[in-house]
Amino acid sequence: MRKAIDIHCHFNKFDTMPDRYTVHLIGNQFPFAEKHLTETCIKNKSLVNHILFKSVPVISKKFKYLDRLINSLRVGNFWGKDGVLHTLVSHGEYMIRRDYMAAKHGSKRHDVVAYTPLMMDFITAGNIEELRREHGAMPFLLQVYEHAVMSRYYPWQVFPFFHFHPEREGVVSLMKQAVEEQGFVGIKIYPAMGFYPDPADPRHTDEKVRKNLVALYGYIREMAGKGIILPITTHAQYSATQAVDLEMHETREFTDIANWKRVVRDYDLKINFGHYGGMDFLRDPNDPKHERAREFSLACREHIQGLMRELNNGKKRVFADCSAHSPMDDNSEAYIRQVDLDLRDEKLLLMYGTDLPVVTVNTLNNDYIRAYDSGITGEKAKDRFFMSNALAFLFEDGKIPRLRTDFLKQAYGGNGVGPDPADVSKVSWVKPDGQGGFRVDPKYL
Ligand SMILES: [Zn+2]
Numbered sequence: 001m002r003k004a005i006d007i008h009c010h011f012n013k014f015d016t017m018p019d020r021y022t023v024h025l026i027g028n029q030f031p032f033a034e035k036h037l038t039e040t041c042i043k044n045k046s047l048v049n050h051i052l053f054k055s056v057p058v059i060s061k062k063f064k065y066l067d068r069l070i071n072s073l074r075v076g077n078f079w080g081k082d083g084v085l086h087t088l089v090s091h092g093e094y095m096i097r098r099d100y101m102a103a104k105h106g107s108k109r110h111d112v113v114a115y116t117p118l119m120m121d122f123i124t125a126g127n128i129e130e131l132r133r134e135h136g137a138m139p140f141l142l143q144v145y146e147h148a149v150m151s152r153y154y155p156w157q158v159f160p161f162f163h164f165h166p167e168r169e170g171v172v173s174l175m176k177q178a179v180e181e182q183g184f185v186g187i188k189i190y191p192a193m194g195f196y197p198d199p200a201d202p203r204h205t206d207e208k209v210r211k212n213l214v215a216l217y218g219y220i221r222e223m224a225g226k227g228i229i230l231p232i233t234t235h236a237q238y239s240a241t242q243a244v245d246l247e248m249h250e251t252r253e254f255t256d257i258a259n260w261k262r263v264v265r266d267y268d269l270k271i272n273f274g275h276y277g278g279m280d281f282l283r284d285p286n287d288p289k290h291e292r293a294r295e296f297s298l299a300c301r302e303h304i305q306g307l308m309r310e311l312n313n314g315k316k317r318v319f320a321d322c323s324a325h326s327p328m329d330d331n332s333e334a335y336i337r338q339v340d341l342d343l344r345d346e347k348l349l350l351m352y353g354t355d356l357p358v359v360t361v362n363t364l365n366n367d368y369i370r371a372y373d374s375g376i377t378g379e380k381a382k383d384r385f386f387m388s389n390a391l392a393f394l395f396e397d398g399k400i401p402r403l404r405t406d407f408l409k410q411a412y413g414g415n416g417v418g419p420d421p422a423d424v425s426k427v428s429w430v431k432p433d434g435q436g437g438f439r440v441d442p443k444y445l
Contacts, residue, residue, distance in 0.1 A: 002110045002373050002382070003428065005390035006365075008233065008274055008323040008353030011085060011117040011147060011160075013073045016138045018122050024241070068099040069360045079146045081153075089115065089154050092365045094357040103364065110369040113387075113429060114156070116353075116394070118188040118233055118274075119143060119163035120242060144174065148182035152411040155421035156430050159394060159404075161186040161233055166195055166212035176219065179230065183407040185394060186231040187216070191259065192240035192251040198263040217267045224268070228403060229396040231270045234260070236300050236320070237278030238293045252296055257303035264307060264318070272393055276320035276350065277301035282331040282338075305348060312347040316392045322372075322385075323353030326363050336375035343381040351389045388444045391429065398440035400430070405437055 014022055072095050077083035087093060087100050092112040095103065121140060138146075147160040162178040164171055164187050178184040191197045196204060199213040220230050235242070240251040257273065264271055277300030280293035304320050311317040322339055325332060342348045352372060354365060369386075376382050391398070408421035424430040424438065433439040 001108075002369060002386060004110060004112050004352050004369055004386040005114045005116070006112050006354050006356065007116045007272065007351045007390045007393065008321045009115055009117055009356040010120060010358075011079075011150065012120055012357065013075070013078045013084070015078075016143055017120065021122050021242075063361050065095075065103060065364070066361050068095050068103060069357060071099055072096050072360070073357065079150065085150060088356070089157050092369075094360045094365070108366060110366055110373070112365065112369075113427075114159060114390075116159050116161060116186070116233075116390075117147060117150070118161045119147060120188075121163040121165040121168060121190075122242070123165050123168050123193075140168070141174075144178055144182065147184070148178075151183040152408065155408045156424065156427040159185045161188040161231075163188045163190070164212075164216055165190070165193065166209040166216070167206070171212055172215045172219070175216070179223075180403055181407065183404060183411075185401065185404055186233065187220075189232055189234045190240075190242055191254045192235050192243040192246070194243070194246055194250070194254060196254065196259050197234065198259055200262065201259065217263065217269075220269065221267060227396075227399075228401045229270050231272065231393055233272040233274050233321070235275070236273035236304065237275035237324070238280050238296045238300075239278070248292075252292075255300075257300050257307075261303070261307065264311070268317070270317050270319075270393065270396075272319040272321055272351070273300070273304045274321055274353070275324050275355075276322050277304060279325055279329065279331050279335050282334050305342075308347050308349065309345075312349060316349055316389075319349040319351055319389060319393045321351045321353035324355035324358060326359050326361075326368065332371065333375070336372060339372070339385070340376045340381070343376060343385055346384075349389045349392070350385055351393065352386045383444075387429070391440045391444050395440050398442060398445050399433070400438040400440070402437060 072078075072084045075084060075096050077096075079085060082097065084094060084096055087095050087097050091100055091108065092110065093100050093103070123140075144162070151158040151160050160183065162175050162184045164175055168174070175187065189197060195206070195209050195213075197213065199210045199217070204210045220232075223230055235255060236257055237255075238252070240246075240255060243251040243254075246254075257277075260271070263269065278293075278297045280290065280297035281301060283290040283294040283297075285294065304318070308318045308320075322335075325335055329335075339350060343350055352369070354368060356365065359365070359368060372385065373382065376385055395401070405421070411421075424432065429441050429444050430438050431441050
């Protein structure tokens with residue numbers, strides 16, 4: 001059974017995002033539906049299903065699991081033990097259990113041993129300071145709490161990343177609390193929502209954003225001094241669904257990987273460029289419609305690979321995940337061939353990721369893993385891609401950070417829920433380090 005780590009996914013349902021964003025997201029995926037959908041009707045699942053399925057008769061063929069995706073994003077029991085996330089962690093698919101049983105075909109040949117859910121902060125998507133239930137969204141603090149609960153419930157399978165949006169009031173102390181007390185192991189940053197990641201960038205116009213970024217990197221440096229490396233995942237491809245308030249040319253400007261170069265070097269950041277620049281570099285060079293997307297995607301990859309070749313010298317610092325590519329896509333085979341070629345260069349630290357729940361629209365995670373598994377040649381390259389690069393990204397030198405194990409021990413002291421985190425006998429990649437802590441099994445490093 002192929003073991004895999006999903007380094008890029010999201011624990012999001014409709015209640016986690018403002019209705020305005022949901023309309024935008026569905027519109028991005030299915031442009032024909034956008035004109036029929038409103039923020040009011042998005043609250044009504046049967047109406048959404050009705051519009052999506054009745055307006056274009058072929059949709060259920062093209063988007064095989066769309067109905068299941070919508071079910072799983074609406075269902076009340078999402079975070080709980082028998083909810084969607086339980087099916088995800090135990091079976092690898094983003095579905096409610098009933099839908100999973102119905103969709104299952106063949107036997108499961110893959111085992112996703114760990115997930116890294118990246119939080120999403122919709123602060124600008126809602127255009128309001130603090131989103132609340134009446135805006136159709138779950139408050140940010142509740143989202144943090146639910147991620148912490150999941151990570152405690154699945155001590156060696158769920159490793160959340162805190163979304164650091166520099167416009168959020170109090171974001172620095174929220175981040176410190178998430179890392180030091182709530183089991184978060186990394187930071188998610190999404191510059192495409194309207195800021196430059198480098199605080200020294202002269203284009204900054206908002207002093208609060210600049211100050212918060214200084215505090216973020218200062219904290220990362222301070223923690224590194226204590227032996228705790230906080231990895232960052234950022235968005236790195238042409239499309240930017242979370243950037244609901246911006247035009248495409250603006251999101252391109254903020255996403256530009258060149259914006260990261262100085263800050264990655266100066267702060268010795270450990271960083272994952274999500275989506276590895278995207279698949280658009282494969283578009284037809286003679287098609288003027290896609291010229292910008294193609295050029296942007298190519299430039300992203302060049303910058304990412306340049307940083308990898310420069311900084312992954314002895315140390316492992318710059319990574320990229322190959323998420324959000326469906327095996328149903330026309331360019332998928334060519335993309336996986338390219339990933340296979342890139343993996344031959346050991347400085348190009350590529351990782352498996354899905355961007356679930358987004359890819360659930362037309363394929364199962366099982367098929368997604370299988371496509372990469374059959375396209376990548378050689379056991380060593382597969383091991384790096386599916387497991388060891390992700391473990392090296394999450395855990396410096398294989399050490400599970402003390403803060404994380406303290407969080408688990410505390411959570412389980414007395415009234416904790418779920419299995420004892422000290423019992424790692426069933427976890428294939430974790431070993432006790434002999435000093436009361438835990439480490440990655442050296443065979444994966
Ligand atoms: Zn994502």
